[in-house]
Amino acid sequence: MHATDQFLPLVVKDVTYEVNGAKLIKSLNLEITSSGSTIILGHNGSGKSLLLKLLHGVIAPSSGLVTWNNNIPTTNQYWRTFLLQTPTFFKQTVQYNIEFVLSIAGIPASEHKTRCQQALEICGLGEIRHRNTHSLSGGELQKLSLARAWVLKPRVVLLDEPTVALDPPSVIGFEQIIHQFKQSETKVIMTTHDLAQAKRLADEVVFIDAGKVIEQSQAGEFFSGPESNQAQIFISGELV
Amino acid sequence: MHDDNQGILATAFQLIFTLEPELVEIVLLSLKVSITAVILATLISIPLGTLLGAYRFRGRDFITGIVNALMGLPPVVVGLALYLLLSRTGPLGDLQLLFTSSAMIIAQCILITPIISSLTQQTIEDLFNQHALQFKALGAPTSLTLLPLLRDARTSLFTAILAGFGRASAEVGAVLIVGGNINHLTRVMTTTIALETSKGNLELAMALGIILLIISFTITSLMIVVRKTQSI
Numbered sequence: 001m002h003a004t005d006q007f008l009p010l011v012v013k014d015v016t017y018e019v020n021g022a023k024l025i026k027s028l029n030l031e032i033t034s035s036g037s038t039i040i041l042g043h044n045g046s047g048k049s050l051l052l053k054l055l056h057g058v059i060a061p062s063s064g065l066v067t068w069n070n071n072i073p074t075t076n077q078y079w080r081t082f083l084l085q086t087p088t089f090f091k092q093t094v095q096y097n098i099e100f101v102l103s104i105a106g107i108p109a110s111e112h113k114t115r116c117q118q119a120l121e122i123c124g125l126g127e128i129r130h131r132n133t134h135s136l137s138g139g140e141l142q143k144l145s146l147a148r149a150w151v152l153k154p155r156v157v158l159l160d161e162p163t164v165a166l167d168p169p170s171v172i173g174f175e176q177i178i179h180q181f182k183q184s185e186t187k188v189i190m191t192t193h194d195l196a197q198a199k200r201l202a203d204e205v206v207f208i209d210a211g212k213v214i215e216q217s218q219a220g221e222f223f224s225g226p227e228s229n230q231a232q233i234f235i236s237g238e239l240v
Numbered sequence: 241m242h243d244d245n246q247g248i249l250a251t252a253f254q255l256i257f258t259l260e261p262e263l264v265e266i267v268l269l270s271l272k273v274s275i276t277a278v279i280l281a282t283l284i285s286i287p288l289g290t291l292l293g294a295y296r297f298r299g300r301d302f303i304t305g306i307v308n309a310l311m312g313l314p315p316v317v318v319g320l321a322l323y324l325l326l327s328r329t330g331p332l333g334d335l336q337l338l339f340t341s342s343a344m345i346i347a348q349c350i351l352i353t354p355i356i357s358s359l360t361q362q363t364i365e366d367l368f369n370q371h372a373l374q375f376k377a378l379g380a381p382t383s384l385t386l387l388p389l390l391r392d393a394r395t396s397l398f399t400a401i402l403a404g405f406g407r408a409s410a411e412v413g414a415v416l417i418v419g420g421n422i423n424h425l426t427r428v429m430t431t432t433i434a435l436e437t438s439k440g441n442l443e444l445a446m447a448l449g450i451i452l453l454i455i456s457f458t459i460t461s462l463m464i465v466v467r468k469t470q471s472i
Binding site: 056058074075076077078081082083084087088090091092096100101103104105148 | 370371373374376377378379380381384388389391392
């Protein structure tokens, strides 16, 4: 049995999300059952980030239902973490920011040191653990965001275009940590519009466009020949 | 400069450099009153401003409106209201605080609490809004975010407290009414300047004015240093 199986399937049933009468997510249906990584692809404004927020419970659907193994998500379920595209941190040390997450998750203080040490090492932040976050680079901040997730030992990690502002070496470093998550049987659900990255990381692809799921398939199938016209245009690199 | 004015200025500096006892007594009492008022106001304002900045609750806008309105309170009106409360026939007359330094502390505290509260609220609200989505994504209860937010905001809060001290030390109207400007008891820098100027004793008034200006410049300089520290 895979460690994430108890939290799956993830079911999104007829979900609509409206802001001021504008339907940004339209009767979206999706079922994720596999424990491998799921990459949500789509162009800018397709609704990827909103979908992730709905999956984590950061926002509630205007109608429809999101469930993880029949349970409605709330943000204080720490088996699941969500990395924002632009995470924010306290202007304090790297270590403080990681330990803060342990405190809010109610992890006993006796475990803080060991867990923090592990997260710092996995994410390559050991040497800068005492540095203030305001002196970190974009890549280091994203690694800190990952460390903040890792320290909770989540079974599912949701990532919203985490590498969008990073240079290629930082992206590679970041993806290595994502692989560590996968190896530790953590399900990765990540949005991106970077096709090369999607190919490197995806086991399964969900392609969304205009707030609707257009296609869901195994990564190999998707990249060798997507079924939908929109996905074909997207992976051929044309602007939609 | 006119010879008379030069003479006044020279005497004023002489009073300062020789640490003339009356001048020292007035300066020390002024500092004691203002510092005590600032400490009390800070103890009220930081929790109040934090509460208003970080939480959304029914009546919050109303309380915020009142706090903001009180920032512009006319000092003499505060002095008059406090005089009526503390006078022998007033509801708090039994406390016998009128014409004491305690009454002056209360008056200054009333005047600067809205200033520090409002600045604290704005600082915490801005910071909280910056982190709002992150806190939600992390499932962080607001109560657990307050201490780290206050730590992040410490330089801005210190600036707010300095602004309060500047306002308190420059106050004249309210402290004159509730303190009575009694020699050796409630005579502070601002009230002494008013009194001595009206009597034509300009040397002491000038010396106290110079000290007030030094305090004001020191506070302004401290604010600049604190802001620079924050932006590094």
